[in-house]
Amino acid sequence: MNTHANADLLARYVAGDPGLDDATLWSLETHLESCRACRARLGTTMDGGTVALLDRVHRELGQRIAAGPAPYRRRRWWSFGRRWTVAWSVLPWLAVTVGMLATALLFDRAYPQYPSMVLLVAPVAPLFSVAAAWSRRADPAWELLTATPRAGLWLLLRRTLAVLAVLIPLLMLAGWRAGQSPARWLLPCLVFTAATLALGGRIGVQRAAYVLTAAWAAGVMVPTVAEREPSALLQPGSQPGWALALAVVGAIALLRRADYRRLTSRN
Amino acid sequence: MVRTVSAAETAPQTYAWPVKAEGLRVQAGRHLAVNGLDLALGTGVHGLLGPNGAGKTTMMRALATVVRPADGRLELLGQPVHTRADLRGVRRALGYLPQHFGFYPRFTVREFVEYMAWLKEMPAGDVPGAVQRAIERVGLADRADKKMKTLSGGMLRRVGIAQAIVNDPQILLLDEPTVGLDPEQRMTFRDLLRELGADTCVLVSTHLVEDVVAACTDVVLVDTGRLVWQGTPQELARWGAAGDAGDSPAERGYSALLRTHRAGTR
Ligand SMILES: [Zn+2]
Numbered sequence: 417m418n419t420h421a422n423a424d425l426l427a428r429y430v431a432g433d434p435g436l437d438d439a440t441l442w443s444l445e446t447h448l449e450s451c452r453a454c455r456a457r458l459g460t461t462m463d464g465g466t467v468a469l470l471d472r473v474h475r476e477l478g479q480r481i482a483a484g485p486a487p488y489r490r491r492r493w494w495s496f497g498r499r500w501t502v503a504w505s506v507l508p509w510l511a512v513t514v515g516m517l518a519t520a521l522l523f524d525r526a527y528p529q530y531p532s533m534v535l536l537v538a539p540v541a542p543l544f545s546v547a548a549a550w551s552r553r554a555d556p557a558w559e560l561l562t563a564t565p566r567a568g569l570w571l572l573l574r575r576t577l578a579v580l581a582v583l584i585p586l587l588m589l590a591g592w593r594a595g596q597s598p599a600r601w602l603l604p605c606l607v608f609t610a611a612t613l614a615l616g617g618r619i620g621v622q623r624a625a626y627v628l629t630a631a632w633a634a635g636v637m638v639p640t641v642a643e644r645e646p647s648a649l650l651q652p653g654s655q656p657g658w659a660l661a662l663a664v665v666g667a668i669a670l671l672r673r674a675d676y677r678r679l680t681s682r683n
Numbered sequence: 684m685v686r687t688v689s690a691a692e693t694a695p696q697t698y699a700w701p702v703k704a705e706g707l708r709v710q711a712g713r714h715l716a717v718n719g720l721d722l723a724l725g726t727g728v729h730g731l732l733g734p735n736g737a738g739k740t741t742m743m744r745a746l747a748t749v750v751r752p753a754d755g756r757l758e759l760l761g762q763p764v765h766t767r768a769d770l771r772g773v774r775r776a777l778g779y780l781p782q783h784f785g786f787y788p789r790f791t792v793r794e795f796v797e798y799m800a801w802l803k804e805m806p807a808g809d810v811p812g813a814v815q816r817a818i819e820r821v822g823l824a825d826r827a828d829k830k831m832k833t834l835s836g837g838m839l840r841r842v843g844i845a846q847a848i849v850n851d852p853q854i855l856l857l858d859e860p861t862v863g864l865d866p867e868q869r870m871t872f873r874d875l876l877r878e879l880g881a882d883t884c885v886l887v888s889t890h891l892v893e894d895v896v897a898a899c900t901d902v903v904l905v906d907t908g909r910l911v912w913q914g915t916p917q918e919l920a921r922w923g924a925a926g927d928a929g930d931s932p933a934e935r936g937y938s939a940l941l942r943t944h945r946a947g948t949r
Contacts, residue, residue: 495794495797495798495801498790498794498797498798499798499801501787501789502787502798555785556785556786556787557785557786557787558785559744559749559781559783559785560779560781560784560785560799560802560846561802562749563747563748563749563774563777563779563781564774564799564802564803564804565770565771565772565774565775565802565803565804566801566802566803566804567774567802674767674768677748677767677769677770678748678749678750678751679744679749679750
């Protein structure tokens with residue numbers, strides 16, 4: 417009904433006339449919901465008793481609302497920030513990593529004639545923090561989390577990116593102070609991080625971090641220190657190889673994403 | 684409260700049972716805690732009964748898609764979930780309270796339920812209203828902004844129920860939800876269960892036969908990882924004889940069914 421309600425109809429509506437059929441009633445109420453003028457006329461059509469009743473309801477409701485708790489104000493940024501605090505278990509590992517980087521930097525400054533320690537540490541620096549961000553032991557709500565649609569590789573990836581967002585600038589800083597260009601260590605660092613995710617679904621993220629760090633230490637760190645010769649793997653010339661490795665490892669992580677969908681005792 | 688009904692909700696249902704398991708085997712550690720389970724659950728409140736070690740928790744975990752079955756078929760809302768398939772769609776329609784409900788002590792009740800709503804991929808605009816409603820339904824409105832570490836065991840259990848129902852799930856799995864609730868809270872909880880059961884497939888595991896009789900439309904009895912018996916609480920009560928262990932007809936029926944099953948499998 418787009419036309420205004422006539423006085424007769426309003427009077428019958430207020431009186432609760434049983435003769436009004438459902439269709440008329442429905443269209444009248446729809447109109448009243450959207451028309452301020454007709455609602456005002458509805459008020460003047462009512463008898464004194466009804467008006468008094470409505471006044472009392474209005475007053476008492478107002479009192480109860482005033483006495484009750486205030487409406488909850490949603491703080492969007494607060495809930496956004498709050499989500500990240502569930503991964504607080506990462507903080508100790510971030511601190512350990514920063515300590516390690518500082519030590520490596522001190523070594524580089526003290527013994528410039530030796531191969532750079534900062535360069536040797538950088539590729540595996542984020543791994544333990546990433547492992548701590550995806551740990552059943554560190555997360556009390558792990559089982560709840562696993563049953564939700566967001567659980568899985570993407571959630572782990574978000575947390576990994578957060579770790580990288582903190583560590584990469586620090587690595588840049590340490591690398592700059594040690595005179596090492598990011599062109600030598602950034603791609604290897606991303607490859608090892610992606611490899612942790614690719615392997616983590618099978619054997620657990622923590623174990624993947626151990627295995628990869630141990631492999632790097634045995635294969636590159638120890639020989640470099642023993643021979644006092646910078647590793648060929650960390651030269652600008654080997655970067656195309658690392659880029660290819662990143663593509664392969666990233667693809668494996670994506671293909672193996674189903675590994676992260678269930679609760680496993682390995683994490 | 685009025686909420687918008689999505690097209691998916693009004694679409695015709697293409698499956699007969701929200702939960703359907705055939706020959707399901709699920710490992711807990713090295714042994715098969717669920718060993719050849721056949722089960723079909725419709726809308727309503729189903730009470731899952733069974734002695735300790737019957738495989739109830741492992742079965743709940745499999746239904747919650749938290750662990751992958753070793754063998755057999757499991758369909759939730761008509762979708763197979765025993766495979767390595769994507770589970771996102773099914774999980775959005777799932778509510779789960781595990782037996783060991785872990786939480787973040789520094790979060791308030793509201794922050795925790797909000798976080799769970801986010802993990803369940805609810806539209807951001809619906810979250811505040813849905814969170815408030817879930818907290819009210821479990822009777823914790825006056826504690827909504829208290830830190831979880833200040834709550835009693837019974838209240839924490841109710842937060843667990845609130846996070847499970849926040850997304851209006853189509854399948855709701857509650858593992859021992861009444862642990863730590865006082866008698867009055869148990870009564871309120873039974874009312875909530877009956878209300879939820881009107882349009883949801885609810886599976887409640889409990890060791891209290893009286894809870895099942897009071898609030899469930901259907902009883903599922905399991906032992907050694909298999910379905911022993913399924914029927915109404917009234918039928919359960921009819922199974923008991925005077926000589927069976929238990930304080931009520933339903934408890935005697937429970938003992939009788941278990942005894943018969945165990946005699947048969949030997
Ligand atoms: Zn009008």
